[in-house]
Amino acid sequence: MAQASDDYEYDPDDGIDPIPHAHARVGDKVTLENGRIRFTLLCDDGQDEEVEALAKRLNKRLAKFGQSLDIISKQVSEVESYWKPGKMDRVIKLTLETPPMSGKKAKLIGSFERAEDGEQVYRYAFDGHTEADLEPFLGRWSDCDHCQKSRQRNATFLCETEEGERVLIGRQCSMDYLGLDPSDILARHAVFYEFLNERESDAEYFGPRAPRMMDMEYLVMTAYRVAKRYGGYSKDIKGDFLDDIDALYGARDYGRSTFYKDIRRWYREAPAPEPLDKLALADYVFNQRGNFWADVQIALEMRSVRLKRRNIIIAGIGLFVGRRETKPKEEKAVQKRMAEGVKDQRVDFVGTIVRTTPYETDFGPKTVIVILTDKGETCVHFSAKEHNPEAGKRYAIRATITKQDDEKQQTVLARAVYTETTQGELFATA
Numbered sequence: 555m556a557q558a559s560d561d562y563e564y565d566p567d568d569g570i571d572p573i574p575h576a577h578a579r580v581g582d583k584v585t586l587e588n589g590r591i592r593f594t595l596l597c598d599d600g601q602d603e604e605v606e607a608l609a610k611r612l613n614k615r616l617a618k619f620g621q622s623l624d625i626i627s628k629q630v631s632e633v634e635s636y637w638k639p640g641k642m643d644r645v646i647k648l649t650l651e652t653p654p655m656s657g658k659k660a661k662l663i664g665s666f667e668r669a670e671d672g673e674q675v676y677r678y679a680f681d682g683h684t685e686a687d688l689e690p691f692l693g694r695w696s697d698c699d700h701c702q703k704s705r706q707r708n709a710t711f712l713c714e715t716e717e718g719e720r721v722l723i724g725r726q727c728s729m730d731y732l733g734l735d736p737s738d739i740l741a742r743h744a745v746f747y748e749f750l751n752e753r754e755s756d757a758e759y760f761g762p763r764a765p766r767m768m769d770m771e772y773l774v775m776t777a778y779r780v781a782k783r784y785g786g787y788s789k790d791i792k793g794d795f796l797d798d799i800d801a802l803y804g805a806r807d808y809g810r811s812t813f814y815k816d817i818r819r820w821y822r823e824a825p826a827p828e829p830l831d832k833l834a835l836a837d838y839v840f841n842q843r844g845n846f847w848a849d850v851q852i853a854l855e856m857r858s859v860r861l862k863r864r865n866i867i868i869a870g871i872g873l874f875v876g877r878r879e880t881k882p883k884e885e886k887a888v889q890k891r892m893a894e895g896v897k898d899q900r901v902d903f904v905g906t907i908v909r910t911t912p913y914e915t916d917f918g919p920k921t922v923i924v925i926l927t928d929k930g931e932t933c934v935h936f937s938a939k940e941h942n943p944e945a946g947k948r949y950a951i952r953a954t955i956t957k958q959d960d961e962k963q964q965t966v967l968a969r970a971v972y973t974e975t976t977q978g979e980l981f982a983t984a
């Protein structure tokens with residue numbers, strides 16, 4: 555288990571703050587006078603029921619120790635969807651109170667636990683503490699300062715006394731010393747882990763204890779950044795794509811490589827992509843058919859999603875970006891009329907004939923000549939002449955404006971005189 559011996563230190567030069575998704579749904583935590591901790595938790599419709607069920611389960615364990623986890627208020631509100639303006643999401647704000655993290659005589663700083671391989675040591679820093687608090691005790695982590703016996707313990711707690719002294723307490727001695735049964739401590743611990751996605755240390759950011767819920771907006775934005783790098787998503791690049799996602803979510807190299815760090819550097823140095831067009835994303839996703847897209851549609855309605863939805867969401871965003879990236883090549887430029895010139899004004903400009911279409915009128919045959927000026931403006935000339943310019947060729951044109959058509963975004967011309975330019979041949983074959 556690599557998590558146990560993590561030597562990562564958050565490097566501000568990484569440029570990526572890996573925090574946002576971990577606590578996106580949790581409001582400020584406040585430690586009350588009696589040591590209990592109060593915090594708010596935002597739930598999507600239905601998730602509140604899961605939290606309530608979990609609280610019930612944990613309370614069975616806590617009851618044995620005269621402790622409880624209370625949901626002290628529940629507020630239902632409607633907030634506008636991230637992706638669909640005007641659509642309202644039902645959001646439930648739960649205010650919870652958990653038992654204090656400190657025992658009767660001492661405060662818990664962290665714990666050590668022998669890993670499955672019998673050699674390595676898991677280190678958990680409890681609320682507000684870090685790996686640095688545990689480090690000085692690593693060399694003698696299995697000692698107990700309470701009974702002074704050193705033996706092959708599997709777990710110890712690091713505590714801070716009222717006098718500020720830090721001591722190691724064996725799991726078996728914890729009841730005696732802290733007035734808490736180990737399972738009580740673990741139950742409290744479970745509260746934090748389950749509800750807050752609380753990481754005991756950065757080491758557990760990924761792996762079995764990775765956060766179970768992911769903030770949807772953050773996930774989409776991250777997938778968008780990655781999709782912009784690769785110009786979309788396909789099965790061929792799935793591995794690279796997911797590596798980048800992991801890197802942006804703060805995956806660590808454990809000092810053995812600079813793999814993730816290098817990816818983060820790439821993003822830090824690359825220019826930021828244009829902002830995600832959320833409306834276009836919603837429009838695209840909700841117009842797709844099939845099971846895959848149905849799943850993406852459901853996820854997009856959520857404000858937070860389970861970890862296991864991650865890959866379909868990433869693929870969905872990637873496919874959306876891929877389609878957007880290739881679209882401009884297929885599409886014609888947006889048509890616009892001449893920016894300057896008023897009715898009856900004689901104008902000179904250079905343009906290329908887009909097409910010539912003959913048609914019959916009561917007054918004889920005419921030809922519609924569509925011209926794209928060098929400035930990218932569209933002009934239309936209704937010619938009654940027998941000889942007209944050729945499509946694809948470039949001409950110097952003198953004509954009179956008869957209408958600036960704002961609705962069709964084109965300028966209507968009359969009495970046009972076409973002089974083929976010297977570069978005409980080159981342009982036509984380019």
Ligand SMILES: [Zn+2]
Pocket residue numbers: 698699700701702703723724726727
């Ligand atoms: Zn002991």
